[in-house]
Amino acid sequence: MLVVGVEAFPMVGIMAVCAGFILAMQGASELRRFGATQFVVDLVTIGFTRELGPLLTAIAVSGRSGSAFSAEIGSMVVTEEIDALRTMAIDPVDFVLAPKFLAALIVLPCLTIISNACGILAGGLFMRLSTDMAFSVYLRDVVHSMALRDVMTGLVKSLAFATIIVHVGCLEGFRVHGGPDAVGRSATAAVVKSTFLVILADLGFTAIFYLTGGK
Amino acid sequence: MAGALGETASAPVISVRDVVVSYDARHVLDGISLDIFRGETMVLLGGSGSGKSTLLRQIIGLERPQSGQVVVNGVDLAKCTPRELKKLRRSMGVAFQNAALFNSMSVEDNVALPLREHTLLAESTIRLMTWMKLAVVGLAEFGKLSPQELSGGMKKRAAVARALSLDPEILVFDEPSAGLDPIVAAELDELILGLKQAFNMTVVVVTHEMASAFRIADRMAMLYNGSLIAVGTREELERSSHPRIRQFLDRVPDKTADTAAFDQYFQEYMQGDSV
Numbered sequence A: 001m002l003v004v005g006v007e008a009f010p011m012v013g014i015m016a017v018c019a020g021f022i023l024a025m026q027g028a029s030e031l032r033r034f035g036a037t038q039f040v041v042d043l044v045t046i047g048f049t050r051e052l053g054p055l056l057t058a059i060a061v062s063g064r065s066g067s068a069f070s071a072e073i074g075s076m077v078v079t080e081e082i083d084a085l086r087t088m089a090i091d092p093v094d095f096v097l098a099p100k101f102l103a104a105l106i107v108l109p110c111l112t113i114i115s116n117a118c119g120i121l122a123g124g125l126f127m128r129l130s131t132d133m134a135f136s137v138y139l140r141d142v143v144h145s146m147a148l149r150d151v152m153t154g155l156v157k158s159l160a161f162a163t164i165i166v167h168v169g170c171l172e173g174f175r176v177h178g179g180p181d182a183v184g185r186s187a188t189a190a191v192v193k194s195t196f197l198v199i200l201a202d203l204g205f206t207a208i209f210y211l212t213g214g215k
Numbered sequence B: 001m002a003g004a005l006g007e008t009a010s011a012p013v014i015s016v017r018d019v020v021v022s023y024d025a026r027h028v029l030d031g032i033s034l035d036i037f038r039g040e041t042m043v044l045l046g047g048s049g050s051g052k053s054t055l056l057r058q059i060i061g062l063e064r065p066q067s068g069q070v071v072v073n074g075v076d077l078a079k080c081t082p083r084e085l086k087k088l089r090r091s092m093g094v095a096f097q098n099a100a101l102f103n104s105m106s107v108e109d110n111v112a113l114p115l116r117e118h119t120l121l122a123e124s125t126i127r128l129m130t131w132m133k134l135a136v137v138g139l140a141e142f143g144k145l146s147p148q149e150l151s152g153g154m155k156k157r158a159a160v161a162r163a164l165s166l167d168p169e170i171l172v173f174d175e176p177s178a179g180l181d182p183i184v185a186a187e188l189d190e191l192i193l194g195l196k197q198a199f200n201m202t203v204v205v206v207t208h209e210m211a212s213a214f215r216i217a218d219r220m221a222m223l224y225n226g227s228l229i230a231v232g233t234r235e236e237l238e239r240s241s242h243p244r245i246r247q248f249l250d251r252v253p254d255k256t257a258d259t260a261a262f263d264q265y266f267q268e269y270m271q272g273d274s275v
């Protein structure tokens, strides 16, 4: 199961690098007008640790693994493997969902950290290329503006996202009825629903953190 | 096997009473009643789509009937507690129509799975028991392979080995011979006969192969249009004069192709200028 994480690593990494560049570029183009380019560092650091890191990772994983979960379980329903588990007096949910859930709870925070790192480094690279800010200065500023609280809220989010992705994927799989075409449809539904729910949950979390004064 | 001595021979192990199952208002099973006794091999016969697998799913408690009841070993499947159902399921081995082996595990691990889940046996004991079950079905040297590397017949035999792993009192087998060549199908028949002799199991087999049914059955039940039209020994079925049973036994097709209509259509087609 941990293979999920290792294989998703390049995709998450590249997405984060791109997003880091985008954020830095957008930030720089706006902030330059106020001559406040050094705030780009804050923008990238806080944006990634709180928001983009967990969210991008969750969307990447829901696309890769959410669909894979539902397809795997859906085909087990079609081939009567789920029925076989039940006749062996083994709870299919325990047997199939639990290990995936556990793996996702480990993998998503790890990927989120990697994603944060990639995004922030990409921001640094951009600053190095576009302005004359040295990489070491950038890193020092990053450390300065990075708050433990931000990193932790990001990781809490990623745990919630993991729960959503695994449960939506697996439940879509268990709901498969009929033939192989239903498996394909369930995979699509799993991605659509889990992406939607991830963003909804993110909104909820951000609102909670905002209202509880974390700013 | 355990429990076989204390009970009277006349009490059915599986008792199906007036079971009705319908999908979208269409009765697939329309008030079925059937008793299966300890140590007998019951073969469920019937055409494709006649509801054989549906009846089997009722017997193993995978689905609930709309009305009627299924009682196995004195326990009503619809009313029992999850605990009782679990216990009951451990005394039943089921081999599904398409084997339903887990592709992510080796054949050996598939067979060992119920033991690992339900017993506290040491790994070495489990390995030995697994090997013995595989040997019973003639797959002793294939344990390390993945199910995908087995042929259709081997998969079915592996599914039987897995069904046997907890030494069930009842073995349920959906379509052992479907899609297999006659030699492998015959081997599976012999396997079922051998298992029954060796372990005095109650066996329920679904098939539409008459030859296989006659070889292994103590009694047979024929499903047609949601009802059982005959239950009895092979002699009783052979003597029956019910037109559907005769049709099944004598392999008469339902409708003969209407050659006259085809000729007429063909003539019209040739004469018309639609080409």
Ligand SMILES: Nc1ncnc2c1ncn2[C@@H]1O[C@H](COP(=O)(O)OP(=O)(O)OP(=O)(O)O)[C@@H](O)[C@H]1O
Residues within 6 Å of the ligand: B023, B028, B046, B047, B048, B049, B050, B051, B052, B053, B054, B055, B208
């Ligand atoms: N889940 C379901 N939803 C709707 N209809 C179903 C369902 N399961 C079975 N049926 C219908 O019930 C009827 C009996 O199906 P069943 O699988 O029991 O047939 P069978 O006798 O096992 O046939 P075969 O020999 O082809 O395996 C079929 O007409 C099928 O269309």
Ligand SMILES: [Mg+2]
Residues within 6 Å of the ligand: B052, B053, B054, B097, B174, B175
């Ligand atoms: Mg069937």
